[in-house]
Amino acid sequence: MASRALAVWEHRKVVGLLVRRDLKVKYQQSILGYAWTMLEPLALTLVYFFVFGVVLNADRDMPAEAMAQGGFLLFLVAGILPWTTFGAILNEAPRAMITHSKLITTMKVPREIFPIATVGTKFVEYLLTWPVLLLFVFFLGGRPSWEGVLLWLPLAVVLQFVIGLGLTLLLSSINVLVRDVERLVRIASRILFYGSAILYPALMVLDSDQVPEWLKTAYQINPLLGIFEMHRAVWFSGFEELTPGPIALTSAVVGSLLVLVIGYWTFRRLEMSVLKEL
Amino acid sequence: MAQTDYGAELGSGPVIEAKGLGVKFAVNRRRKRSLREMFIHGTKRDPNAAGDEFWPLRDVSFEIARGECVGIVGKNGTGKSTLLKLIAGVLLPDEGEVQVRGKVAPLLELRAGFNDNLTGRENVYLVGSLHGMTEKQIDERFDEIIEFAEIQPKFIDTPVRHYSSGMKVRLGFALISQLEHPIMLVDEVLAVGDKAFKRKCYEAIERMLANQRTMVLVSHNEGDLRRFCDRGLYIRDGGLALDTDIEAALAAYNEDTKAEIAKRKKAEAAKKAKKDGTGGKDGGQAA
Numbered sequence: 001m002a003s004r005a006l007a008v009w010e011h012r013k014v015v016g017l018l019v020r021r022d023l024k025v026k027y028q029q030s031i032l033g034y035a036w037t038m039l040e041p042l043a044l045t046l047v048y049f050f051v052f053g054v055v056l057n058a059d060r061d062m063p064a065e066a067m068a069q070g071g072f073l074l075f076l077v078a079g080i081l082p083w084t085t086f087g088a089i090l091n092e093a094p095r096a097m098i099t100h101s102k103l104i105t106t107m108k109v110p111r112e113i114f115p116i117a118t119v120g121t122k123f124v125e126y127l128l129t130w131p132v133l134l135l136f137v138f139f140l141g142g143r144p145s146w147e148g149v150l151l152w153l154p155l156a157v158v159l160q161f162v163i164g165l166g167l168t169l170l171l172s173s174i175n176v177l178v179r180d181v182e183r184l185v186r187i188a189s190r191i192l193f194y195g196s197a198i199l200y201p202a203l204m205v206l207d208s209d210q211v212p213e214w215l216k217t218a219y220q221i222n223p224l225l226g227i228f229e230m231h232r233a234v235w236f237s238g239f240e241e242l243t244p245g246p247i248a249l250t251s252a253v254v255g256s257l258l259v260l261v262i263g264y265w266t267f268r269r270l271e272m273s274v275l276k277e278l
Numbered sequence: 279m280a281q282t283d284y285g286a287e288l289g290s291g292p293v294i295e296a297k298g299l300g301v302k303f304a305v306n307r308r309r310k311r312s313l314r315e316m317f318i319h320g321t322k323r324d325p326n327a328a329g330d331e332f333w334p335l336r337d338v339s340f341e342i343a344r345g346e347c348v349g350i351v352g353k354n355g356t357g358k359s360t361l362l363k364l365i366a367g368v369l370l371p372d373e374g375e376v377q378v379r380g381k382v383a384p385l386l387e388l389r390a391g392f393n394d395n396l397t398g399r400e401n402v403y404l405v406g407s408l409h410g411m412t413e414k415q416i417d418e419r420f421d422e423i424i425e426f427a428e429i430q431p432k433f434i435d436t437p438v439r440h441y442s443s444g445m446k447v448r449l450g451f452a453l454i455s456q457l458e459h460p461i462m463l464v465d466e467v468l469a470v471g472d473k474a475f476k477r478k479c480y481e482a483i484e485r486m487l488a489n490q491r492t493m494v495l496v497s498h499n500e501g502d503l504r505r506f507c508d509r510g511l512y513i514r515d516g517g518l519a520l521d522t523d524i525e526a527a528l529a530a531y532n533e534d535t536k537a538e539i540a541k542r543k544k545a546e547a548a549k550k551a552k553k554d555g556t557g558g559k560d561g562g563q564a565a
Binding site for chain 2: 013014017021024025028102103104105106107108271272273275276
């Protein structure tokens with residue numbers, strides 16, 4: 001295990017090369033590459049703002065003071081931008097090994113570096129969403145706090161990529177053997193998007209009388225709920241309604257680490273069969 | 279525990295050492311079960327599943343010393359390429375182990391790693407770096423690589439997807455043959471390219487061999503094998519049948535092939551005789 005981690009570390013240059021290659025291919029296809037990748041989340045944000053904010057009044061649980069700090073629009077953007085990255089990870093995870101089959105079957109490197117490179121590329125793309133997010137913060141009058149920037153932001157980013165890497169390791173290896181995984185992931189990604197309270201404050205579910213108690217617990221066990229609440233807590237840290245509760249916080253930390261452990265264990269377990277199938 | 283070990287040190291011992299190598303493939307429906315098994319039973323094997331396994335290679339042991347050039351001969355589908363992949367470390371053995379001391383230059387799939395959307399130049403730097411070359415080394419050899427690959431300067435900055443398959447393979451060979459790794463694994467790549475390029479490849483390989491490097495070559499071309507190799511491994515039915523000089527290995531292989539052809543002819547003749555005996559009725563059924 002430790003020697004394996006060392007081997008991956010020794011091949012960090014290869015990871016860097018693969019990440020740079022993917023970014024190069026992605027952004028050189030069109031001059032407006034970066035603008036295009038940002039346009040989709042922006043359009044989505046506006047659509048969701050109209051449907052959830054204006055039509056369905058999903059912002060009614062937002063505290064009044066929070067409305068002055070960027071309001072529901074900043075709330076949406078701060079969740080949708082990291083979700084774009086996470087959705088992209090989920091989307092590409094099943095193919096992380098298959099797309100590199102030629103390299104994997106000719107080059108002797110620790111196989112983990114291919115999922116790591118896929119997630120690494122997404123991390124860089126996530127960093128590239130920040131200028132857009134900061135524009136929103138600036139124009140909507142968002143106020144970052146020390147608590148948000150020093151606690152919630154690093155925690156959210158680390159956990160998001162920990163769980164992202166775990167899922168990529170898990171899905172990329174299983175998908176080589178059972179190709180149905182890709183389709184399943186597409187459905188799961190939809191469910192998780194709506195289930196992780198990206199478009200509405202989680203309180204709307206937790207305070208609702210129509211939702212049974214067991215479902216509320218299950219809802220909070222989803223590690224993504226806590227992670228995305230943290231992403232928004234960066235801008236709304238003072239409000240108890242908008243920061244993750246104890247269950248959500250615990251399941252975000254424990255759940256993400258658990259997914260990484262399970263993902264890596266599965267990856268190593270299936271490695272021999274995966275190499276034969278590629 | 280089956281494993282592949284790589285050490286960087288170059289001792290006096292064998293460069294490649296295989297002990298009881300075996301690889302198992304699942305046949306038909308077993309694949310699904312093996313997935314489930316891994317989660318539920320761990321590494322313990324299901325005793326009922328023994329009949330569904332297929333061993334393309336089993337119980338293969340040999341040692342290859344530094345500077346040797348070993349040819350692997352055998353029929354299609356007897357595990358030659360599998361053996362090469364095991365040595366390259368891109369396939370893990372189910373049984374036994376293989377130790378390789380030194381870095382390996384794999385001439386297995388020459389286009390491997392080329393990205394269609396990047397230019398020839400970008401691909402050379404990408405794949406070269408993936409195989410452990412430094413940027414400086416590539417800078418120094420870039421012109422040589424392009425010249426060897428016979429790529430016209432105007433094409434080097436166009437995306438590789440516009441290259442012909444021959445151009446890609448030439449570029450791949452030109453690049454990988456620049457690697458200074460002490461071990462080379464070659465899988466029938468000599469069969470590609472036109473005559474002039476083939477000759478250049480031969481010369482490049484001979485130059486590399488002169489440098490005390492070790493080569494393992496899988497090929498069906500007897501000329502290639504005789505030209506480069508001094509030792510031959512004859513693989514038959516997934517096992518190592520012979521480990522001698524290349525002439526003896528080829529002779530044994532040819533003898534077995536001849537015997538097989540003779541057997542097939544005999545069987546055909548017998549079938550024909552039977553058919554003739556039963557008359558036209560049978561022929562009508564066959565059609």
